[in-house]
Amino acid sequence: MRQTVTASMPMALINQDADAGLVERYLAGDMTAFDELMIRYERQIYRVCYRFVENREDAMDLAQEVFIKVFEHLPGFRRESSLKTWLYRIAINHCINHVKKHSHEFVEVAEHMSSIRPMVHAQLEENEQRDHFRRMVKYLPPKQKAILELRIYEQLSYEEIARISGRSVSTIKASVFFALAKLRKLVTVGAVYDRPRTSGKDNRRS
Amino acid sequence: MFGHLKPEDFVNLIEGGELPGGRKSHLEGCAPCSAKWAQMSSMHAEVTSLDRVIPEPDWADFRSAVRDQLLSRSVQRASAVRRWTGWAIRPAAAWALSLFVAVALTTGALLWNTERTPAPGGILETPAPPVEPGDLETVKTVWSQTALFDELIQLGDADEEQLRQMLESAQKRAPYRQ
Numbered sequence: 001m002r003q004t005v006t007a008s009m010p011m012a013l014i015n016q017d018a019d020a021g022l023v024e025r026y027l028a029g030d031m032t033a034f035d036e037l038m039i040r041y042e043r044q045i046y047r048v049c050y051r052f053v054e055n056r057e058d059a060m061d062l063a064q065e066v067f068i069k070v071f072e073h074l075p076g077f078r079r080e081s082s083l084k085t086w087l088y089r090i091a092i093n094h095c096i097n098h099v100k101k102h103s104h105e106f107v108e109v110a111e112h113m114s115s116i117r118p119m120v121h122a123q124l125e126e127n128e129q130r131d132h133f134r135r136m137v138k139y140l141p142p143k144q145k146a147i148l149e150l151r152i153y154e155q156l157s158y159e160e161i162a163r164i165s166g167r168s169v170s171t172i173k174a175s176v177f178f179a180l181a182k183l184r185k186l187v188t189v190g191a192v193y194d195r196p197r198t199s200g201k202d203n204r205r206s
Numbered sequence: 207m208f209g210h211l212k213p214e215d216f217v218n219l220i221e222g223g224e225l226p227g228g229r230k231s232h233l234e235g236c237a238p239c240s241a242k243w244a245q246m247s248s249m250h251a252e253v254t255s256l257d258r259v260i261p262e263p264d265w266a267d268f269r270s271a272v273r274d275q276l277l278s279r280s281v282q283r284a285s286a287v288r289r290w291t292g293w294a295i296r297p298a299a300a301w302a303l304s305l306f307v308a309v310a311l312t313t314g315a316l317l318w319n320t321e322r323t324p325a326p327g328g329i330l331e332t333p334a335p336p337v338e339p340g341d342l343e344t345v346k347t348v349w350s351q352t353a354l355f356d357e358l359i360q361l362g363d364a365d366e367e368q369l370r371q372m373l374e375s376a377q378k379r380a381p382y383r384q
Contacts (some may be wrong), residue, residue: 038269046268047260056261060268067272068279134256152254170214177213179247187249 019083038067041084044154047063047090051096051149054138062098066091081163088150088164096142136186144179151176211239218251219243 004075025033045066050059071135077086147165149155150174162169199200215229225233233239 034273035269038272039265042265042268043262046263050260051258056263060263064272064275068275071272071276073278084339130256133252137253137256148253152250153258155338173217174213176217176220177246180253183253184245184249 011176015084016082020079023074023077023083026071033203035072037083037179045087048088048146048149049095051100051153052142052145061121062095063091066094069094085160085163088156088160091164092150092164094148098145099142132188136183139186140179140182144175144182147172148179148183149176209235216243216246220247319321 002113019037022033024039026037039199042063046063049062050056053059053062066087072086073090077083081089128189137148140148145166147161150161151165156164156166158169158172161172167174167175209232211225211233215225219225219233224230233243254362
């Protein structure tokens, strides 16, 4: 009977139950639950972090910081959402804050450059084009980038992304659309260069 | 009737969804929407096809690093709490002690003053205990045992009678001072 009920339960619910059990065990002082929780989510969180920083060491540091935050705040986890959603939310917010702190302003050059870009593009090798495209993804606004990454590479559903970011599904879909539109603009206009931030806190400090 | 397609409609199309009849016919007939749809789908295809090789760390090291950091942070936090508690308790204890001393001194002084200060009128109402004949005997006994007074005081019957009268009159008139 129990098997029948378990078999008919959706996978997400089974995972949620398992997560809740692990959280209870960890809070009760069972350190094997720590390892189990880490094994369950370390790859996913690391991948999210890596996509923001594109660097193994920085991604590891970010992911470690995320897990430390998670375990330190686990006693206050109110179980209003699933552990996975909560973890992703912490990771995304942490990464966005990191990127904002270390971001460089980039400037698009005048529109007339777009007329010469196709020529330049034609000369580029396919790999270079891909690299170029990848770089442009990096220049997306952090929130749009996060949503695009979660949808395309982590293959989370729009509902899950909406829960993680605390927005509606329509807003998330619109964000994906605007991220793609922005990416197209970046790739087409192409001429983007880094420049130290000229406004905000960093500027006031200097 | 429907106007141009919304961003959400394009994303639904990208995800393989179907548009409602009216919107579908709009997309087929609207050049800007068709162009946008073509751009969005090609951009989505490019993003999806990006090969993202992510180098993985040593997960055992990663886990132990997280565990160590958690441990060291909890130790730091505990010592910080202890330090804070120590700093907080020391002045508090000093304050409590000085307050206690001040209260004790004030109370002591008040009690001392109350005992030393006569009641209104300066004289207590407590009557002097009556002089018993035995008291005189006691006085005489004490005096008789004191060698010094033997030489100085030699009470005769008349003196004794006078002393008795003095004591009795003193009992009646003179108040008893505590």
